[in-house]
Every structure is written in structure tokens, then in C-alpha cells.
Amino acid sequence: MNPILSFIILLIGVYGIATSKNIIKSVFCVTIIETATILLFLNLGVYEGGLIPIMNAIGIDIVDPLPQALMITTIVIGSTITSLALMLCIKIFHHYGSIEWKVVLKGDK
Amino acid sequence: MIYFPILFVFIPVLSSLLVYLIHRRWAAKLLFVSQSAMIVLFILYAQYVIDHPDLTLLVFGGWDSLFAISFYNDGLSLGFIGLSVIMWFILLIYTYKTNRDENKFLFFFMFLQGIFLGLIQTNDLFNLFVFLELMTVLITILIAYKKTGPSFKASIFYLLVNTIGAMFFLLGIILIYYVYGTINIQYLADHIHLFSEQGLIKLAYVMMISGLSIKAAFFPLFTWLPKAHGVAQSTISALLSGLIVKGALYMFIRIHMEMFESAHYGLETVMFYIGAVTAIGGVIFALVQKDLKQILAYHTVSQIGIMVMGLSSVADYSYIGGLMHIFNHALFKSLLFLGAGVVIQNYHTKKVSEIRGVMRSMPWTGVLLIVGMLSISGAPLFNGFVSKTLVKYDFKTDDFKMILFTIINIGTVTSFLKFSQILFGQRIQSFIFTDRKQQFAMTLIAILCILIGIFYIPLGSWLLGKDLSYVNIFDVTQWIDYAIYVMAGLLLYRYVIVKDFRPLVRIRNISISFENANYLFILYMVMISIFMFMIV
Numbered sequence: 176m177n178p179i180l181s182f183i184i185l186l187i188g189v190y191g192i193a194t195s196k197n198i199i200k201s202v203f204c205v206t207i208i209e210t211a212t213i214l215l216f217l218n219l220g221v222y223e224g225g226l227i228p229i230m231n232a233i234g235i236d237i238v239d240p241l242p243q244a245l246m247i248t249t250i251v252i253g254s255t256i257t258s259l260a261l262m263l264c265i266k267i268f269h270h271y272g273s274i275e276w277k278v279v280l281k282g283d284k
Numbered sequence: 285m286i287y288f289p290i291l292f293v294f295i296p297v298l299s300s301l302l303v304y305l306i307h308r309r310w311a312a313k314l315l316f317v318s319q320s321a322m323i324v325l326f327i328l329y330a331q332y333v334i335d336h337p338d339l340t341l342l343v344f345g346g347w348d349s350l351f352a353i354s355f356y357n358d359g360l361s362l363g364f365i366g367l368s369v370i371m372w373f374i375l376l377i378y379t380y381k382t383n384r385d386e387n388k389f390l391f392f393f394m395f396l397q398g399i400f401l402g403l404i405q406t407n408d409l410f411n412l413f414v415f416l417e418l419m420t421v422l423i424t425i426l427i428a429y430k431k432t433g434p435s436f437k438a439s440i441f442y443l444l445v446n447t448i449g450a451m452f453f454l455l456g457i458i459l460i461y462y463v464y465g466t467i468n469i470q471y472l473a474d475h476i477h478l479f480s481e482q483g484l485i486k487l488a489y490v491m492m493i494s495g496l497s498i499k500a501a502f503f504p505l506f507t508w509l510p511k512a513h514g515v516a517q518s519t520i521s522a523l524l525s526g527l528i529v530k531g532a533l534y535m536f537i538r539i540h541m542e543m544f545e546s547a548h549y550g551l552e553t554v555m556f557y558i559g560a561v562t563a564i565g566g567v568i569f570a571l572v573q574k575d576l577k578q579i580l581a582y583h584t585v586s587q588i589g590i591m592v593m594g595l596s597s598v599a600d601y602s603y604i605g606g607l608m609h610i611f612n613h614a615l616f617k618s619l620l621f622l623g624a625g626v627v628i629q630n631y632h633t634k635k636v637s638e639i640r641g642v643m644r645s646m647p648w649t650g651v652l653l654i655v656g657m658l659s660i661s662g663a664p665l666f667n668g669f670v671s672k673t674l675v676k677y678d679f680k681t682d683d684f685k686m687i688l689f690t691i692i693n694i695g696t697v698t699s700f701l702k703f704s705q706i707l708f709g710q711r712i713q714s715f716i717f718t719d720r721k722q723q724f725a726m727t728l729i730a731i732l733c734i735l736i737g738i739f740y741i742p743l744g745s746w747l748l749g750k751d752l753s754y755v756n757i758f759d760v761t762q763w764i765d766y767a768i769y770v771m772a773g774l775l776l777y778r779y780v781i782v783k784d785f786r787p788l789v790r791i792r793n794i795s796i797s798f799e800n801a802n803y804l805f806i807l808y809m810v811m812i813s814i815f816m817f818m819i820v
Contacts, residue, residue: 185455192448193802198440201798205444208451216458241351242461245410249454252417256447259421263428263440270433276798279437 178218185211198267198274202260209253216242216249288329289342289355292365292401295322296372300394307387312380315394319373326369330362341407341470350466356407360607363747364404364534367611368527370732371618372397378622378725379519389429396422396523403531409457409467412535413450416499420446423528427516435515442508445801449498449505452809456492459484473543480547486816489549492539494809499532502592503562504804506585507796510569513581518625521577522618525584530610533591537607541595554815555596560688563589567695571702571781572792575634576624579703580617583660586692587613593689594675604750605674612667612736616659619729623653626722627706636702640709648723650707655730657700659737662693663766664757667736673755673762690769697773702781 188211191204220239228240264274271279299318303311333340340357343349357365376393383389399422403415420443428439461467463479479485501509509529513521540555566586573579591613594606626649631639643650659666662673672693679685736743737757744752756762781788796804 189802189806192444193799193806196799201444205447205451208448212451212454212458215455216461219458219462248410248414252414255421256417256443259424260440260443263424263436263443266428266431266436267433267440270436280795280797 178215181211181215181218184214187211196276198264198276198279199261201276202257202264205260206253206257209249209256213246213249213253216246285329285332286339286342288325288332289357289405291325292322292329292405293398295325296394296398296401300391300398303394304387304391309384312384312387312390315376315390319369319376322369323373326366329357330366333357333359333362350468350471353411354407354468355405356470357405360534360537361404363607363611364530365401367530367614368397368400368404371523371526371614374725374728375519375523375618377728378522378722379517381719381721382517383519389426392422392426392429393519396426400527400531404534407469409460409469409472412469413454413457416453416535417447417450419528419531420450423512423520423524426520426523427512429520430515430517432515438508438511438515441798441801442512444798445498445505445508445805448802448805449495451495452491453495456488456490456495459488459491463488469538469543473545476544477546477548480544480549483817485547486549487813489544489547490809490813490816493536494805494812496532496536496539497558497808498805499529500536500592501529501532501562501585501588502558502808503565503585503589504808505801506562506566507801507804509585510578510581513577513584514575518621518628521581521625522621525581525621526614526618529584529588530614533588533595533610536592537595549816551812551815552596552598554812556593559589559592559596560685560692561589562586562592563692564688564695565589567692567699568791570699571695572788573699574636574792576628576636576639576703576706577621577634579636579699580620580624583696583699584613584617586696587617587660590672590675590692594671597675597678599678600750601674601754602676602678604744604748604752605671605677608674608748609668609671612659612671612733615729615733615736616656616666616668619652619726619733620656620660622722622726622729623649623656626719626726627653630717636706639706641707641711643707644711646718649726652726652730653707654704655733657704659733661697661700661766661769664762665734665737667733667740669757669762669766670737670740670752670755674752677754693769694772694776697769698776698781701770701773701777 185208188204188208191207192201195201195204220242222238225236225238228237267279268274273279295318299315303315341349342355343352344354345352396419399415399418403412403419406412406415424439424443427442428435457467460472463482463484464472464475466472498505512524516524563586566582566589570579570582570586573582587609591606591609594602594609597603626646627639627642628634630646633639655666659668662668676689679689740755741752744750
């Protein structure tokens with residue numbers, strides 16, 4: 176795993192949010208950005224041969240536990256946001272009959 | 285006493301759970317008890333912080349404070365806690381009659397207070413991110429609460445745009461952790477200069493500031509704000525522009541002014557002009573709107589610009605003015621939104637041109653709206669005047685900045701002349717529904733506006749430790765200035781705005797799509813990076 180890989184994934188996500196015309200695609204692109212962030216942070220704390228940071232391993236070669244603890248929280252937040260956004264997508268589809276940004280944003284004026 | 289910060293977070297959360305689970309009217313009444321308890325706790329805690337200013341760091345779990353989750357309070361965060369405790373109490377009074385049986389609404393509404401107070405007090409960058417995202421989720425649900433098509437539309441726009449901003453904020457946190465090995469804000473503030481010349485830290489700074497700029501609705505990134513205000517309930521609109529946006533500004537102060545202070549990136553001028561563009565852009569959009577709530581929403585954008593202008597000025601008075609404007613704006617903008625909510629409730633329309641005769645049909649609401657309008661346009665004797673004069677302090681020697689500020693002032697006055705047209709005219713016969721609690725809540729805010737406007741000198745020396753006698757409400761030139769603004773505003777309104785020329789219609793019809801909002805965000809980030817890496 177390489178930081179450059181997560182950077183490429185990040186760029187794919189950024190490209191996606193700036194071009195996608197469909198709400199669900201936008202939601203997924205936000206998820207992609209988030210995945211790239213998580214991968215990047217996990218990458219920073221891990222090295223080859225490091226042990227899992229569990230209680231009695233203090234003093235031996237363990238990987239940095241903080242990024243893992245933080246990223247679990249980020250994964251939870253990310254899944255919350257994705258599910259909330261997809262729920263809103265369903266509601267929008269019921270109201271407007273479409274999930275294209277163009278149709279939805281011009282829907283009622 | 286030292287554990288009070290936890291209570292500030294958990295009392296609202298627990299009371300919200302109680303309301304949600306019990307779903308009886310007496311449980312909703314208990315919210316007032318918990319809010320009164322919050323006010324008492326706040327007063328005690330403020331006294332404690334003033335007596336022991338060095339004992340306000342609260343570390344959870346007995347870990348080393350470098351890695352542990354911790355809360356930290358100083359004068360700034362204390363001010364924000366006080367503001368949010370008071371505002372939530374008033375908004376609860378306002379919304380009680382309409383929402384007392386809606387236990388889900390009250391649940392999200394009170395839960396948000398706990399999250400907001402956590403955001404204010406936390407001393408940990410990652411917790412800041414967590415609270416930010418929780419706040420985004422709760423606000424999304426509150427915006428979508430009416431369950432109409434436009435509200436779903438606005439809430440998904442809000443959710444996605446703000447999540448993207450928060451993700452870039454998180455990227456910045458990761459880079460900081462990679463270099464410094466800690467995310468403790470106090471520690472970073474002391475040691476940021478050690479590696480601040482590194483490209484990674486500069487990149488982290490750019491990402492964090494851009495992420496916050498979305499939250500704080502700076503000029504090209506404010507697209508979510510008018511959409512969200514247009515559809516939400518009046519209480520939520522008041523909450524959004526009164527407090528939630530201020531939460532982002534609080535983070536802006538913490539990170540831009542305190543954490544990265546010793547790094548000396550010299551971006552104050554850039555931030556000042558971003559503020560100026562925000563203020564002017566917001567005013568121009570506000571001038572052409574026809575919707576009661578949209579005028580107020582775009583005005584939030586423009587007033588945020590004024591705050592940023594004040595905060596990034598060099599002079600001490602201007603900084604204090606920007607800070608004070610945050611508090612004053614929270615008061616008068618909530619007052620205007622709540623008043624507009626009452627008007628919309630009775631007239632069943634949001635169009636400015638269709639509402640007439642508020643002064644005759646609802647005299648007291650009309651008076652309160654006038655107080656709000658005079659405050660926001662900076663009339664002497666009201667609180668907007670004090671903070672605007674303080675912000676102006678730094679521009680006395682700089683003609684260009686003064687002209688910018690005058691343009692903003694005239695624009696503000698003009699759009700509120702347009703807004704004030706709803707007060708005059710014939711009374712329209714419709715069912716007038718008045719709610720004592722709503723009137724009471726609005727009256728409380730109006731009294732606070734006037735009190736700050738008159739007794740700012742003792743308040744300033746007590747709260748800010750600063751002599752504010754530079755602002756003189758009895759100075760005749762200030763009154764003449766205001767009169768000139770009103771005249772210019774009248775002329776502008778009479779000969780330009782009423783005619784509704786084609787360019788104005790075109791500005792009104794600008795609607796920024798989601799893709800373009802993201803393009804703007806990327807461009808904004810590139811712009812700050814250019815200033816960061818190449819020019820400064």
C-alpha cells in the first residue's frame with residue numbers, strides 16, 4: 176500500500192463530485208473520497224512486521240494504535256452519512272420522479 | 285465544578301432522549317427545567333473559570349493529555365457557550381407551541397445543543413471533526429423535517445456539500461498528525477512553528493481552512509445556505525444562521541487565529557478580501573431577492589463577510605468588533621427570522637410583494653421587526669451599530685476599505701428598506717393567529733439587542749476586558765452618517781430595485797448546481813494554495 180494509491184483514489188472521488196450528474200453517483204463519490212482518506216491515515220501508522228496494538232503488547236514493536244482508533248470512528252460516521260444520503264435519494268425520487276441533479280434542482284420554482 | 289463541561293454536553297442529550305422515549309406533554313415541559321438548569325450551571329461555571337483560569341483543562345480517562353480526549357475552556361468558548369445556552373432557551377420558548385407534540389423534532393433539536401456545546405469545548409482536532417459531522421447529520425434531518433420535496437432537495441445538497449468540506453478538514457488533520465504525532469489543539473498551538481515551513485503543514489492548513497469555509501459559507505461556497513434557509517422552519521433558520529454558522533466561525537478563529545498563529549503565514553489580507561467579497565456578494569444577492577426568507581439568508585452571508593473582515597484586521601478594536609458582531613448577529617438575525625416566521629405563518633406566503641400591512645394587523649411583531657432591521661443596518665442605539673463601528677476602526681486610514689464598507693452598508697440598508705415594505709399598507713383581512721410564547725421569545729431577543737446597544741461600555745469592560753468608549757452613540761456625525769446611508773438606500777431602492785431591471789432578474793435566477801458548487805470549492809482551494817505557496 177502506498178500513499179500515492181490513496182491519493183489517486185482521492186482524485187477519482189474529487190473528479191466524480193465535480194462531474195457526476197446523478198445524485199446517487201455523487202453520494203458514491205463522497206464515499207470514495209472518504210475511503211481514500213481512511214486508507215491514507217491507516218497507511219501512516221502501519222509498517223511491515225508491526226504487531227497488533229492490544230493490551231499486553233506494550234514495549235514490543237507495535238503499530239501506532241491511534242489512527243486505527245480514529246478511523247473506526249470515521250467509518251461509522253461515513254456509513255451514517257451514506258445511509259442518510261441514500262434515504263434522502265429515495266424520498267427525492269418519490270417527489271420528483273428522478274434523481275438527476277438537473278431535474279431535481281429545477282423541479283419547483 | 286471542573287466536571288461541568290461534561291454536563292453541558294450530557295444534559296441536553298439526556299433530556300432529548302427522555303422526550304423521545306416518553307412522548308408526553310409533561311416530558312416536553314421538562315425541557316424548560318433542563319434548560320434553566322443549563323443557565324444556572326453556566327453562570328456557576330463562568331464564575332469558576334474567571335476565578336481559576338488555569339484549571340479549565342479537563343482530561344478524560346486519566347491518559348496523558350497529549351493523546352487523551354480533553355475539553356478546554358477559555359473566555360472565547362465561554363462566550364459561545366453562554367450565547368448558545370441563551371439562544372436555545374429562547375428558541376425552545378418560540379417553538380414550544382408548534383412542536384410540543386413532535387417528540388422527534390424536540391429530540392433532534394435538543395441533541396443538537398449537546399453536540400454544539402461539545403464542538404465549542406473540545407480540545408482535540410479529531411473530536412472537532414466528529415462533532416462537526418454529527419452536527420451536519422442532525423441539521424440535515426432538521427432541514428428535511430417538513431418532508432416536502434424542496435426540503436429533501438435542500439437537505440441532500442447541504443449534507444453532501446458539507447461532508448465534502450469535512451472530509452478535506454479530516455485530510456488536513458491526518459497530515460498534521462503525520463508530522464506532529466498529536467492532534468491536541470493546545471499542544472499544536474504551542475509547537476506549530478517547529479515544522480510550519482513544511483509543505484505538508486501548509487497543505488494541511490489550506491485543506492482545513494477550505495473545509496471550514498464551506499461550513500462558514502464564505503463567498504463562492506455559500507450555495508447551501510440560501511437553499512437550506514428557504515425550506516426549513518423559522519426556528520431552524522434562526523438556529524442555522526444564529527449559531528451553526530457561528531460554530532464554523534468559532535473553529536475558524538481557533539484554527540486560523542490561534543493554532544496557526546505562530547506559523548505567520550500572513551494570509552490575513554487574503555482573508556480580509558475574502559470577507560469583503562463575501563459581504564458584497566451577499567448584499568448584491570440579497571438586494572434582488574423577492575422571498576422574505578431568502579433576503580434574510582443572503583444577509584447572513586453578507587454579515588459573515590463583515591465578521592471575517594473584522595476578525596482578520598490588524599487593529600485590536602476591529603478584532604473585538606468582529607467578535608462582537610458574531611454575538612450581535614446571532615441576536616438580531618434570529619429576531620428577524622422568528623418575526624418573519626410569524627408573518628409567513630399568518631399570511632401564508634413568502635413573497636415580499638404580497639405581504640402588506642403587518643404594522644396594522646400585528647403591531648407588536650411589526651415593532652420587533654423594526655428593532656431587528658435597525659440593528660442589522662447599524663442604527664445608533666442598537667447593537668449592530670456598536671460592532672460595525674468597531675469593525676470600521678481599522679479602515680479609518682484606508683480609503684479603499686472604507687469605500688467597500690460604505691457600499692456594504694448602503695446595500696444592507698437598501699435591502700431592508702425593501703424588506704420593510706411589508707410593514708406598511710392596508711391591513712389584509714386574514715386570520716391572525718398570535719402566540720404569547722412566540723411574542724415573548726422575540727421580545728426577549730429584542731430587549732437584549734437594545735440593552736447591548738446602550739450599555740456596551742460596562743458590558744465590554746466586564747466581558748471583554750476592553751474599554752469600548754471609542755464607540756460614541758451620541759456623536760452627531762454617526763447619526764448623520766446613518767441618515768446618509770438611509771437616503772442613498774432610498775434613492776437606490778426607488779430608482780433601481782423597484783424597476784427590477786433585466787440584470788437584476790438575471791442575478792436572481794442564478795442557481796448554482798451541485799457540480800458547479802464543487803468546482804467552486806476546488807477553485808477556492810487552488811486559490812488559497814496559490815496565495816499560500818507562491819505569493820505570500
